[in-house]
Amino acid sequence: MQQNEIFDINKKLILDPNEVDLEFLTAQLSLLNKTKIDFGDLFFLHQTKERFSLDESIVKSGSFSIECGVGIRAVIGEKTGFAYSDSVDKDSICDCIKAARSISSGHNCDRAAINIDVIKHKPLYTHKNPLTSIAQERKIELLKLLDNKVRSKDPRVIQVSATINSSYRHMLILDNDGRLHADIKPFAQIVVNVIMKQKDRIESGYTSKGGAYLLDNFDSETVIESLANEAIRIASVNLEAQEAPSGTMNVVLGSGWPGVLIHEAVGHGLEGDFNRIGSSLFSNKIGQQVASKSCTIIDDGTMLDRRGSQSIDDEGSPSAHNVLIENGILKSYMMDRQNALLMGVSTTGNGRRESYNCLPMPRMTNTYMQVGNYSKEEILSTVKKGIYATNFAGGQVDITSGQFVFSTSEAYLIENGKVTTPIKGATLIGNGPKTMCEVSMVGNDLSFDAGVGICGKQGQSLPVGIGQPTLKIDALTVGGSNLA
Amino acid sequence: MSQFYNKIQKKEQEFKDKLEFAIDLANKLHVTGYEVNIASKKGLSVSSRNCELENIEFEYDRAMTITIYNGHKQAYAATTDLSHQAIKDTMQAAFELTKYTNDDPCNAVLEEQYLCKEIKDFDVLHEIEDDADAAVNRCIELEQCALDKKAKGIIKSNGANFFSGIYTNGYAASNGFCAVSSASSNSLNLSLIGEQNGKMQTSGGFSSHCNLAKLDSTEKIANEAICDTVDKLDVAPIATGAYNIVFSKQAAITLISNLYKAISGSLIYKQSSFLLDMLDKQVFPNFINIVEDPFVVGRLESSCYDDEGCKRNVTPLIEDGYLRTYLLSSYSARKLKMQPNGHCGGLGSVFVKAKEQCSFEELLANTKRGIVVTELMGQGVDIVSGNYSQGASGYYFENGQRVHAVDEITIASNLKDLFLNIQALANDYDYRYKTKCPSFMIEGITVSSKS
Numbered sequence: 001m002q003q004n005e006i007f008d009i010n011k012k013l014i015l016d017p018n019e020v021d022l023e024f025l026t027a028q029l030s031l032l033n034k035t036k037i038d039f040g041d042l043f044f045l046h047q048t049k050e051r052f053s054l055d056e057s058i059v060k061s062g063s064f065s066i067e068c069g070v071g072i073r074a075v076i077g078e079k080t081g082f083a084y085s086d087s088v089d090k091d092s093i094c095d096c097i098k099a100a101r102s103i104s105s106g107h108n109c110d111r112a113a114i115n116i117d118v119i120k121h122k123p124l125y126t127h128k129n130p131l132t133s134i135a136q137e138r139k140i141e142l143l144k145l146l147d148n149k150v151r152s153k154d155p156r157v158i159q160v161s162a163t164i165n166s167s168y169r170h171m172l173i174l175d176n177d178g179r180l181h182a183d184i185k186p187f188a189q190i191v192v193n194v195i196m197k198q199k200d201r202i203e204s205g206y207t208s209k210g211g212a213y214l215l216d217n218f219d220s221e222t223v224i225e226s227l228a229n230e231a232i233r234i235a236s237v238n239l240e241a242q243e244a245p246s247g248t249m250n251v252v253l254g255s256g257w258p259g260v261l262i263h264e265a266v267g268h269g270l271e272g273d274f275n276r277i278g279s280s281l282f283s284n285k286i287g288q289q290v291a292s293k294s295c296t297i298i299d300d301g302t303m304l305d306r307r308g309s310q311s312i313d314d315e316g317s318p319s320a321h322n323v324l325i326e327n328g329i330l331k332s333y334m335m336d337r338q339n340a341l342l343m344g345v346s347t348t349g350n351g352r353r354e355s356y357n358c359l360p361m362p363r364m365t366n367t368y369m370q371v372g373n374y375s376k377e378e379i380l381s382t383v384k385k386g387i388y389a390t391n392f393a394g395g396q397v398d399i400t401s402g403q404f405v406f407s408t409s410e411a412y413l414i415e416n417g418k419v420t421t422p423i424k425g426a427t428l429i430g431n432g433p434k435t436m437c438e439v440s441m442v443g444n445d446l447s448f449d450a451g452v453g454i455c456g457k458q459g460q461s462l463p464v465g466i467g468q469p470t471l472k473i474d475a476l477t478v479g480g481s482n483l484a
Numbered sequence: 485m486s487q488f489y490n491k492i493q494k495k496e497q498e499f500k501d502k503l504e505f506a507i508d509l510a511n512k513l514h515v516t517g518y519e520v521n522i523a524s525k526k527g528l529s530v531s532s533r534n535c536e537l538e539n540i541e542f543e544y545d546r547a548m549t550i551t552i553y554n555g556h557k558q559a560y561a562a563t564t565d566l567s568h569q570a571i572k573d574t575m576q577a578a579f580e581l582t583k584y585t586n587d588d589p590c591n592a593v594l595e596e597q598y599l600c601k602e603i604k605d606f607d608v609l610h611e612i613e614d615d616a617d618a619a620v621n622r623c624i625e626l627e628q629c630a631l632d633k634k635a636k637g638i639i640k641s642n643g644a645n646f647f648s649g650i651y652t653n654g655y656a657a658s659n660g661f662c663a664v665s666s667a668s669s670n671s672l673n674l675s676l677i678g679e680q681n682g683k684m685q686t687s688g689g690f691s692s693h694c695n696l697a698k699l700d701s702t703e704k705i706a707n708e709a710i711c712d713t714v715d716k717l718d719v720a721p722i723a724t725g726a727y728n729i730v731f732s733k734q735a736a737i738t739l740i741s742n743l744y745k746a747i748s749g750s751l752i753y754k755q756s757s758f759l760l761d762m763l764d765k766q767v768f769p770n771f772i773n774i775v776e777d778p779f780v781v782g783r784l785e786s787s788c789y790d791d792e793g794c795k796r797n798v799t800p801l802i803e804d805g806y807l808r809t810y811l812l813s814s815y816s817a818r819k820l821k822m823q824p825n826g827h828c829g830g831l832g833s834v835f836v837k838a839k840e841q842c843s844f845e846e847l848l849a850n851t852k853r854g855i856v857v858t859e860l861m862g863q864g865v866d867i868v869s870g871n872y873s874q875g876a877s878g879y880y881f882e883n884g885q886r887v888h889a890v891d892e893i894t895i896a897s898n899l900k901d902l903f904l905n906i907q908a909l910a911n912d913y914d915y916r917y918k919t920k921c922p923s924f925m926i927e928g929i930t931v932s933s934k935s
Contacts, residue, residue: 059584059585059586061559062559062584063560064581065563066563066564066573068565078533078538079536079538082542086546096542102540136584137584139584140584140585159755201869202758202868204866238869246894246896246931277642279642279686359541393864394863395862395863396863398686400642400684401685401686403891405875407862407863407864407874424869427894427896429861429862429875429932431892475934477892479864479875479932480930481873481898483726
């Protein structure tokens with residue numbers, strides 16, 4: 001049997017304290033395999049989280065949590081039986097196996113005995129513990145430093161709140177063929193929100209930084225300084241913001257975080273489950289044009305240190321660089337094992353789940369648009385009247401109709417090729433493929449989000465990444481209140 | 485007493501024992517104060533698609549959260565493992581964290597004088613469905629019922645799901661409060677897909693109730709799903725401009741719910757709400773009253789006490805258009821030098837009422853021309869400034885009659901103006917939601933559209 005360090009750590013943490021050994025698990029697998037199933041797996045998770053939050057210049061609260069459990073599923077065709085337990089002892093595992101396999105009434109007698117093999121994977125991030133990566137006292141100091149910096153920079157600041165979050169996720173996946181996969185993933189995040197007042201007007205500015213790395217990434221004066229500057233800059237811009245325009249117009253989206261466009265307008269619609277079921281407007285469109293020729297869209301779970309990345313997905317499949325749309329043509333959907341099997345394709349390493357108590361689904365990792373040829377200035381100079389949006393508060397999509405929204409948190413008017421007045425937050429709305437066909441210019445400045453993206457689907461929240469270069473959409477509806 | 489209630493009683497006793505174990509441990513730590521919260525959900529969740537079983541999930545989640553006050557320093561820790569050892573470790577973890585957090589004189593458990601002394605039963609615990617086959621059949625029957633109607637425009641079912649389960653929660657604190665309670669929850673949902681002119685739309689119907697026997701009939705849920713899906717199909721463009729908007733169904737509730745956020749004590753003391761300093765000032769038109777009633781029988785949100793054991797009351801939020809209260813926990817009350825009013829955690833049932841209300845049809849007829857918004861989309865609501873811009877869909881009407889469906893539009897304004905400019909309320913209450921708010925009309929809102 002092969003062994004590796006990550007497996008050993010997870011075994012000691014999750015299996016050993018419960019006296020669960022590989023021999024017992026082998027016996028459980030044969031129990032799972034006794035019924036006729038296409039596949040099944042045991043998913044063990046152990047996750048610790050810590051958070052310190054500052055508000056009114058003091059660290060008011062700290063929190064710590066441990067989550068540990070096992071989720072067991074049996075899949076036959078489109079059917080899934082699923083049971084989970086927050087105890088990882090032998091009895092609980094037995095009970096879950098029995099409940100999960102009740103999905104199948106058929107028997108499978110001739111299945112050969114199974115040996116458990118530990119599969120080796122190349123990790124994309126450190127397996128060290130972010131919670132202990134810097135001293136507790138230092139976490140407090142960093143929050144206070146951030147608060148101090150923000151308050152000393154601008155007399156209009158009336159409130160600062162900031163948090164430092166870290167989490168440490170250990171998982172073990174054992175599939176019914178005896179393949180055992182292990183992964184350890186760290187998360188670190190720092191967030192600051194500033195409230196500024198000018199005369200009667202109150203506005204906020206929010207910024208953050210995070211990734212699949214340790215907290216020592218924030219342990220620098222430069223990082224804290226830049227977070228403080230950015231939060232103040234955004235709030236200052238919003239204090240000057242005028243009513244946003246309404247109607248359909250040219251929209252230039254900045255690079256990086258505005259990639260929420262890609263996530264909402266096409267990303268969700270390309271998740272395999274919706275396309276197998278036929279509830280997505282991208283169903284049966286492989287090989288067809290679904291975006292302008294300048295659009296190449298990729299989902300890549302293999303990028304180093306990024307929140308959306310994963311050495312293996314939550315079904316044990318290695319992450320991949322998947323081209324979803326190439327020069328406007330739809331190439332592939334994102335798949336988990338069940339949907340891939342049903343559609344006769346391979347999994348793309350997109351089977352993800354929030355925890356042991358929910359089922360995996362096809363989910364995005366880091367989704368972005370490939371670079372184009374234009375400089376940002378060239379793109380802006382072509383717009384007579386429109387808006388330039390550089391920050392967003394999030395978005396939402398109806399994958400059946402294709403209607404999607406995303407709301408600006410920092411945007412400006414463009415007048416005769418020049419970026420002019422800041423405008424108040426406005427929701428942009430469009431239809432996914434129609435909007436992507438309106439993308440007329442793509443910039444050469446691809447960048448990614450700051451590492452705090454969260455995506456929700458059917459109640460499960462997951463860390464994801466987004467990115468894009470500056471790009472121009474010829475016609476998009478801008479939801480401002482100004483009718484002039 | 486039936487086997488079902490016996491089982492629940494046993495579970496509640498088990499939770500009381502765990503709370504007492506934690507209390508004993510906490511007392512030995514000699515800290516200023518502590519809170520222990522225990523929560524669990526146990527149930528069965530099933531789904532069907534194309535009238536066949538899709539997923540069966542056996543759900544059972546438990547968690548304990550321990551908050552420690554060491555002087556005025558506060559920290560908390562949570563665990564999904566409820567063994568004695570895990571409770572010990574969790575308490576120790578919370579205690580350790582208080583060594584690093586700062587003194588905040590407002591950090592404390594609720595003062596005894598505000599504790600709820602009398603606990604009433606709101607008839608929220610009933611036997612649930614625990615047979616997987618029966619549960620699956622409910623889903624399949626619902627899908628079948630909808631598809632059998634062969635409604636024009638409906639092309640397929642997007643699946644049905646059913647949940648039936650029990651929530652058991654307990655809370656104890658160093659102020660002497662200790663309570664454990666259970667409630668049942670059942671829901672049945674159907675989603676359908678319709679198509680017209682090559683464009684698909686989806687919508688659905690649902691029913692939820694703590695009493696399984698009181699779930700709506702499959703017929704009623706199927707009809708709702710069909711009507712709402714078909715209603716979205718005949719989309720035609722409208723021009724950008726100012727329209728009278730009738731907020732209906734979930735859209736009305738979503739819009740009113742922004743009030744709760746804006747008057748929550750935590751945002752008020754942080755000066756992060758557009759309703760800052762608006763207490764006893766006019767926020768809605770004079771004819772509007774909004775009252776919270778946490779004592780409605782048969783509602784899951786009903787309870788005599790909030791998440792820190794504070795006594796809840798029937799509370800007028802808006803009286804003749806004037807804001808009468810902030811929603812305060814003990815912490816935000818101390819911050820604002822006010823009294824806590826039972827709002828640590830969620831609200832009870834909220835009733836939005838007007839002096840005069842008409843039928844939905846009359847509301848449309850009186851408005852003559854405009855857009856009925858049934859769904860709102862996206863995050864474009866800024867509670868700090870009140871700036872408002874959301875995606876919307878619904879239908880266009882003229883002379884009080886529906887003309888065609890509308891989607892891909894936005895509506896934009898400021899929440900302050902929207903609240904103040906509500907013109908008239910209908911009487912089409914939907915009692916499935918926590919907020920009981922009928923359709924209402926607001927004049928002249930900017931609508932942005934693709935044409």
